[in-house]
Amino acid sequence: MSIDETAVPVLAIDGPGGAGKGTISRLVAERLGWHLLDSGALYRLTALAAGKYGVALDDEAGLARVARSLDVVFVAEGEGTRVLLEGAEATTTIRTEQVGDAASRVAALPAVREALLQRQRDFRQPPGLVADGRDMGTVVFADAPLKIFLTASADERARRRQLQLREAGVDASLSSLLKEIQARDARDMQRSVAPLKPAGDAITLDTTRLTIPEVVDRLTELLTERGLASAI
Numbered sequence: 001m002s003i004d005e006t007a008v009p010v011l012a013i014d015g016p017g018g019a020g021k022g023t024i025s026r027l028v029a030e031r032l033g034w035h036l037l038d039s040g041a042l043y044r045l046t047a048l049a050a051g052k053y054g055v056a057l058d059d060e061a062g063l064a065r066v067a068r069s070l071d072v073v074f075v076a077e078g079e080g081t082r083v084l085l086e087g088a089e090a091t092t093t094i095r096t097e098q099v100g101d102a103a104s105r106v107a108a109l110p111a112v113r114e115a116l117l118q119r120q121r122d123f124r125q126p127p128g129l130v131a132d133g134r135d136m137g138t139v140v141f142a143d144a145p146l147k148i149f150l151t152a153s154a155d156e157r158a159r160r161r162q163l164q165l166r167e168a169g170v171d172a173s174l175s176s177l178l179k180e181i182q183a184r185d186a187r188d189m190q191r192s193v194a195p196l197k198p199a200g201d202a203i204t205l206d207t208t209r210l211t212i213p214e215v216v217d218r219l220t221e222l223l224t225e226r227g228l229a230s231a232i
């Protein structure tokens with residue numbers, strides 16, 4: 001029997017890079033026992049696969065073909081998710097600034113977004129989905145019963161990115177990270193298709209001065225208030 005996907009609750013979390021969406025989404029999904037969609041990973045994987053096959057970052061039809069035929073597996077593991085592209089480890093490779101930059105270029109192309117649309121919607125499975133991205137509340141899950149726009153100052157996001165990279169053993173200067181973040185914000189907000197912006201019915205949460213547990217608690221409260229999750 002097929003399920004009515006629209007009856008499955010979705011928590012849509014959008015916002016700029018480095019606002020904490022990835023960590024927060026994972027923790028909320030874990031707390032609720034819901035599925036998790038890291039939509040940015042799909043754009044990153046498209047960029048990575050394009051590099052592998054020598055498809056240029058402005059070849060829209062070629063990139064859409066790559067996006068449509070992505071052979072990707074997400075495996076929940078300990079604190080994170082392992083990502084396999086065509087069976088090969090891609091977990092850390094997709095997190096580099098270089099792949100992030102290429103991802104935001106391919107993500108500006110309508111045919112690529114269209115090619116990834118159904119794949120993202122397929123993640124909507126009972127008992128619920130936490131969807132992390134840029135257009136979760138505006139396009140992919142426009143009917144989501146709770147939409148959050150998670151943001152933080154660019155300085156704070158650069159600082160967080162630096163810490164994250166340092167933990168992964170990568171050294172990067174704050175000023176270069178800030179520049180990259182600002183360039184990526186501008187590209188994500190100014191593109192003509194699915195630009196980064198809060199959905200009309202989204203709640204904006206500025207995490208600059210909030211800790212991760214505070215944000216997770218706030219989101220869980222909002223879900224509970226709306227009857228989407230029992231008090232946890």
Ligand code: C5P
Nearest residue numbers: 017039040041043103104107133134135
């Ligand atoms: O979230 P993350 O940094 O992994 O996303 C990488 C890039 O993919 C973003 O800069 C953005 O351009 C693009 N993206 C998007 N729509 C999404 C998720 C990510 O355009 N839903």
